[in-house]
Amino acid sequence: MGGFIEIEAEDGERFRAYKAVPAAGHGPAIILLPEIFGINAHIRDVADFYAEEGYVVLAPDLFWRLERDVELGYEGADREKALDLMKRFDLDQGVRDIGATVAAARAMPEVAGPDGGKAVGAVGFCLGGRLAYLAAAGCGVDAAVGYYGGGIEKLLDEADRIACPLTLHFGGADRISPPEVIEKIRAAFAGRPDIEVFVYPQAGHAFNRPGPHFDKPAALMAHSRSIAMLRKAMGPHYDLSALWDKHCEYEFATRDVDATMSTMVAEPYVNHIPTMTGGYGYKQLHRFYSNHFVHGNPTDTRLIPISRTVGADRVVDEMLFCFTHDREIDWMLPGIPPTGKYVEIPLIAIINFRGDKLYNEHIYWDQASVLVQIGVLKPDGLPVAGVESARKLVDPALPSNTLMARWTESDGR
Known part of the structure; x- marks a missing residue:
């Protein structure tokens, strides 16, 4: 340079x-x-x-x-x-x-x-x-x-x-x-x-x-x-929130891989933490976006914002990721055929920028909750919630500690 x-x-x-x-x-x-x-x-x-x-x-x-x-x-x-x-x-x-x-x-x-x-x-x-x-x-x-x-x-x-x-x-x-x-x-x-x-x-x-x-x-x-x-x-000062919104528009609305990549540095990376899917470097990430992500998300995919924190070099988004499992979702549910089940899952995206370009994305969600909602994991006897975790995120007044058998023991203490 x-x-x-x-x-x-x-x-x-x-x-x-x-x-x-x-x-x-x-x-x-x-x-x-x-x-x-x-x-x-x-x-x-x-x-x-x-x-x-x-x-x-x-x-x-x-x-x-x-x-x-x-x-x-x-x-x-x-x-x-x-x-x-x-x-x-x-x-x-x-x-x-x-x-x-x-x-x-x-x-x-x-x-x-x-x-x-x-x-x-x-x-x-x-x-x-x-x-x-x-x-x-x-x-x-x-x-x-x-x-x-x-x-x-x-x-x-x-x-x-x-x-x-x-x-x-x-x-x-x-x-x-x-x-x-x-x-x-x-x-x-x-x-x-x-x-x-x-x-x-x-x-x-x-x-x-x-x-x-x-x-x-x-x-x-x-x-x-x-x-x-x-x-x-x-300075310099950048509108990181608007830059992230534009990236998401290309990913989920227009589904344009090249436009998505244009918002990123020359050698970016994406890591979906629970499944270790994504890509490291331009060539691998372009392949991932083209063949396994941008064109592979369910038809009714929705992102519902809950909160956003903007720092000097990163954006942290808290959201609900909602979809019907109408196809094999390589990045979230690799190898699992479509079940037709509807899923709502809390999701956290941590997006790091270099200047006015995205450098990396770290994406987190509770994989066990997704597996419960599509019916491939039985929650019986496990400390695992299904769609309730998403609903409680939106409505904090919903009951807490429902998975904690010993919760009743502390009543009145």
Whole structure:
């Protein structure tokens, strides 16, 4: 998605930065501050990832005054070289080079923000996490995010200079920033609701980087929190509810597979949790939609909305899914011939977006209740409800605890 450009430093010399631009061609800017391994393939992937989220991304070559064009791996001689570069790195000069990158971003015609302004934020990892903190204090950015930034506790004299929203992420098992260090940082910002410190208990250092340290749940949660803050501080803002409605229209009303796929990122995925049906990647998902979903739903399929929650990067829909089992439904009841039975089932859809495109869908329902309603599972002696679960969702006054034999024992207690 991107390529290298040159940035002019304060002394007139030039250094390179990787630049990635969103599909829209414009957006707020993010200065992406790398780990000690330089602008390697992983950092370029992260830049492209944030471009998908709607940002113009600049990842500057921070080590250029020591050695230009550093791109290192994570083991052996590359790791030793990276550690040596970090020891010799001039932190103050690095901050000034970040300031030059911020100025370059503000001068770019592609960079925009709310109300026509030039919004620029910083996101950094490891050494870059520390530098994102310092950028918030001294580079005039509009927002900053730091992942496992070691050494921030030694720079808390800069805390009063931070006037923008700041989000810091730490692994609870990070030996570089142990719990007492994180608490020191948290205490320094007590009473500052615009500055958030999040800890992921099982994660270690570098939990966002693919490899042995990668912790996917922590990485996913941290990214959602980062996007929520960045969107609030500097955009871009998308109507995720309307985007999801349009996707559903293509799926269930017009039943147009290509139009459905056009609402999604280049490599999306869908997972129907109870039956593990769906698809991972464009080719597999297109096959699934074409042959097993969009044209395979019952004639009288209805979605009845119950509630909707819209976040910065996802929509959560609670609904009733209603249908007559008039055909084999590959995605919900694979291998079961049509029974002609009518079904109403509560269903939860969690839809994650990247920018203005759907990235994934996680769909949940109670499969046992579906099987009871079509008559292939006998509920006798099992804690399983049929259509009653759907009806109680709509009418909470209907009886509770009907499957709990011991409920009568607590009467009067």
